[in-house]
Amino acid sequence: MDASRPLDALNMARGKRVIVELKNGRTYVGVLRAFDIHINTVLEDAEEHIDGALKRKLGMVFLRGDTITVISPQ
Amino acid sequence: MDASRPLDALNMARGKRVIVELKNGRTYVGVLRAFDIHINTVLEDAEEHIDGALKRKLGMVFLRGDTITVISPQ
Amino acid sequence: MDASRPLDALNMARGKRVIVELKNGRTYVGVLRAFDIHINTVLEDAEEHIDGALKRKLGMVFLRGDTITVISPQ
Amino acid sequence: MDASRPLDALNMARGKRVIVELKNGRTYVGVLRAFDIHINTVLEDAEEHIDGALKRKLGMVFLRGDTITVISPQ
Amino acid sequence: MDASRPLDALNMARGKRVIVELKNGRTYVGVLRAFDIHINTVLEDAEEHIDGALKRKLGMVFLRGDTITVISPQ
Amino acid sequence: MDASRPLDALNMARGKRVIVELKNGRTYVGVLRAFDIHINTVLEDAEEHIDGALKRKLGMVFLRGDTITVISPQ
Amino acid sequence: MDASRPLDALNMARGKRVIVELKNGRTYVGVLRAFDIHINTVLEDAEEHIDGALKRKLGMVFLRGDTITVISPQ
Numbered sequence: 257m258d259a260s261r262p263l264d265a266l267n268m269a270r271g272k273r274v275i276v277e278l279k280n281g282r283t284y285v286g287v288l289r290a291f292d293i294h295i296n297t298v299l300e301d302a303e304e305h306i307d308g309a310l311k312r313k314l315g316m317v318f319l320r321g322d323t324i325t326v327i328s329p330q
Numbered sequence: 331m332d333a334s335r336p337l338d339a340l341n342m343a344r345g346k347r348v349i350v351e352l353k354n355g356r357t358y359v360g361v362l363r364a365f366d367i368h369i370n371t372v373l374e375d376a377e378e379h380i381d382g383a384l385k386r387k388l389g390m391v392f393l394r395g396d397t398i399t400v401i402s403p404q
Numbered sequence: 405m406d407a408s409r410p411l412d413a414l415n416m417a418r419g420k421r422v423i424v425e426l427k428n429g430r431t432y433v434g435v436l437r438a439f440d441i442h443i444n445t446v447l448e449d450a451e452e453h454i455d456g457a458l459k460r461k462l463g464m465v466f467l468r469g470d471t472i473t474v475i476s477p478q
Numbered sequence: 479m480d481a482s483r484p485l486d487a488l489n490m491a492r493g494k495r496v497i498v499e500l501k502n503g504r505t506y507v508g509v510l511r512a513f514d515i516h517i518n519t520v521l522e523d524a525e526e527h528i529d530g531a532l533k534r535k536l537g538m539v540f541l542r543g544d545t546i547t548v549i550s551p552q
Numbered sequence: 553m554d555a556s557r558p559l560d561a562l563n564m565a566r567g568k569r570v571i572v573e574l575k576n577g578r579t580y581v582g583v584l585r586a587f588d589i590h591i592n593t594v595l596e597d598a599e600e601h602i603d604g605a606l607k608r609k610l611g612m613v614f615l616r617g618d619t620i621t622v623i624s625p626q
Numbered sequence: 627m628d629a630s631r632p633l634d635a636l637n638m639a640r641g642k643r644v645i646v647e648l649k650n651g652r653t654y655v656g657v658l659r660a661f662d663i664h665i666n667t668v669l670e671d672a673e674e675h676i677d678g679a680l681k682r683k684l685g686m687v688f689l690r691g692d693t694i695t696v697i698s699p700q
Numbered sequence: 701m702d703a704s705r706p707l708d709a710l711n712m713a714r715g716k717r718v719i720v721e722l723k724n725g726r727t728y729v730g731v732l733r734a735f736d737i738h739i740n741t742v743l744e745d746a747e748e749h750i751d752g753a754l755k756r757k758l759g760m761v762f763l764r765g766d767t768i769t770v771i772s773p774q
Contacts, residue, residue, distance in 0.1 A: 262666040265659060266688050278399060279650065279693070280353065289339060295666070295690050296336040296369070302402075318340050318401040320369050323353070325648060327688040328672075352473060354427065363413060370410040370443070376476075392414050392475040394443050397427070426547060428501065437487060444484040444517070450550075466488050466549040468517050471501070500621060502575065511561060518558040518591070524624075540562050540623040542591050545575070574769060576723065585709060592706040592739070598772075614710050614771040616739050619723070632740040635733060636762050649724065649767070665740070665764050695722060697762040698746075 266291060266327065273330040274299070278323045282306055285330065286317065295321035340365060340401065347404040348373070352397045356380055359404065360391065369395035414439060417477045422447070424467055425474040430454055432465055433478065443469035488513060488549065495552040496521070500545045504528055507552065508539065517543035562587060562623065569626040570595070574619045578602055581626065582613065591617035636661060639699045644669070646689055647696040652676055654687055655700065665691035710735060710771060717774040718743070722767045726750055729774065730761065739765035 266288075274288045276297060283306075286299030302317040303310055340362075348362045350371060357380075360373030376391045377384055414436075422436045424445060431454075434447030450465045451458055488510075496510045498519060505528075508521030524539045525532055562584075570584045572593060579602075582595030598613045599606055636658075644658045646667060653676075656669030672687045673680055710732075718732045720741060727750075730743030746761045747754055 260660050262660045262662050262668045262688060265668040265686060269686070269688075280399060282399075284400075290334050290336045292336050298336045298339040314402050316339060316343070316403060318336060318343075320395070320398050320400070321690070322396065322692065323399040324690050325650060325652075325693040326654075326690070328684050329686060354473060356473075358474075364408050364410045366410050372410045372413040388476050390413060390417070390477055392410060392417075394469070394472050394474070396470065397473040428547060430547075432548075438482050438484045440484050446484045446487040462550050464487060464491070464551060466484060466491075468543070468546050468548070470544065471547040502621060504621075506622075512556050512558045514558050520558045520561040536624050538561060538565070538625060540558060540565075542617070542620050542622070544618065545621040576769060578769075580770075586704050586706045588706050594706045594709040610772050612709060612713070612773060614706060614713075616765070616768050616770070618766065619769040630734050632734045632736050632742045632762060635742040635760060639760070639762075691764070692766065694764050695724060695726075695767040696728075696764070698758050699760060 263291075263293065269327070269329045275326075275328050275330055276319055276324055277326040278319070279325055280323070284314075284317055284319060286314075288327075289316075292321070295324050295327075297321065297324060297327070337365075337367065343401070343403045349400075349402050349404055350393055350398055351400040352393070353399055354397070358388075358391055358393060360388075362401075363390075366395070369398050369401075371395065371398060371401070411439075411441065414475065417475070421478040423474075423476050423478055424472055426467070426471045427473055428471070432462075432467060434462075434465065436475075437464075440469070443472050443475075445469065445472060445475070485513075485515065491549070491551045497548075497550050497552055498541055498546055499548040500541070501547055502545070506536075506539055506541060508536075510549075511538075514543070517546050517549075519543065519546060519549070559587075559589065565623070565625045571622075571624050571626055572615055572620055573622040574615070575621055576619070580610075580613055580615060582610075584623075585612075588617070591620050591623075593617065593620060593623070633661075633663065636697060639697070643700040645696075645698050645700055646694055648689070648693045649695055650693070654684075654689060656684075656687065658697075659686075662691070665694050665697075667691065667694060667697070707735075707737065713771070713773045719770075719772050719774055720763055720768055721770040722763070723769055724767070728758075728761055728763060730758075732771075733760075736765070739768050739771075741765065741768060741771070 286302030290298040304312045360376030364372040371393045376388045378386045434450030438446040450462045452460045508524030512520040519541045526534045582598030586594040593615045600608045656672030660668040674682045730746030734742040741763045746758045748756045
């Protein structure tokens, strides 16, 4: 990896399937479509997981940045 | 979808029915009328849901951005 | 409604009776007199409700914006 | 009232006795001496109330704005 | 008092013994030596009180502004 | 160490294995690849620990700065 | 002490052993090496204490400013 800034590293995950974890314990898995400097994030083909179990299949989700704790490529 | 910025993606949901989830666990379903860079959001023909059950039918609701966790088109 | 920005939509409720909900669960009902970009809000002829019951009649109340979750015209 | 901005409305309460409620449930009653755009607020001849009961008489109190939820003239 | 701005009022307490209360319930009593616009505050000859009881005598303490709720001269 | 600014000190840990602790009690151990002024942080070869036990091996993780409490080289 | 600004006072503790308390109840004791205007703080030869008991000896620790409540020289 050759990304010395966190958002460059995040940019390398664009178009790939990522796991996004929120402060409220929920997890969203989907294709990373967009993010901005606030880490507002848009996933496509997203699934919502609560306590490890699939709760809902969603299409596009917009996740407000300040509610996100961790983003990792699957 | 051709929106590389989160707010562009959100803009594509304008005029459509969306689900907005708040940090306090409440959910609002309504037509996405307006939002700004703070994610302050206005819905029309909105319904308030608590624990999955319809609680109230509302007309217009203004949701303060910092209380929002997730927005997804229905 | 012809308001593409959330604060324009809120402005259309000025002078009307609105319900304002706070993060601490309290609700204030009153005439929307003023608000600013932080959503600091002033109501007149306000009533405070806790758990759905009228607790106090108040005259003017100033509500600090960051404590507000939802504003809706009654 | 002729104050279209929340801080103008608050300014009309300057020199009057107000009730200030904090996020931690405490209430301060005193003469509104000063406030700023962060809603940092100074009361004089202040009393601290907890759960509706007078706890302490204080002289001047400085209340940090981000801890305030509601200010209303008594 | 002739201080129309909260920080001017606070400035009049400089060099005097004040009580500083934090969001976590702790109280510090000491001589107000310094503060800034964030309400970062420095006390000298400070004592830490928890639940009303003296816990520790400290020399100088730096209190981060956003953890402070109330400052009042003793 | 000759780093008078916190981010300079953090920079000396770049490329080394660090422990990152979050406000929600989770710990991530990995190679510090990138960070920015918000302390948004990217680790590689990361492991997630909960209550001291290894929970998951992850590749790259992006940790939002405002959720981080402590970073220390292992 | 001749420091009228909080960060000047904090600067006088640079190179000395300080106690840093976090919002989550943890305490770090170490030599104050660096801090910035956000109160991001770096300690060397640091020890982590939980509930008054030494938990871990650490070398360098970076503490994110917004998690800090109190800093005091030992």
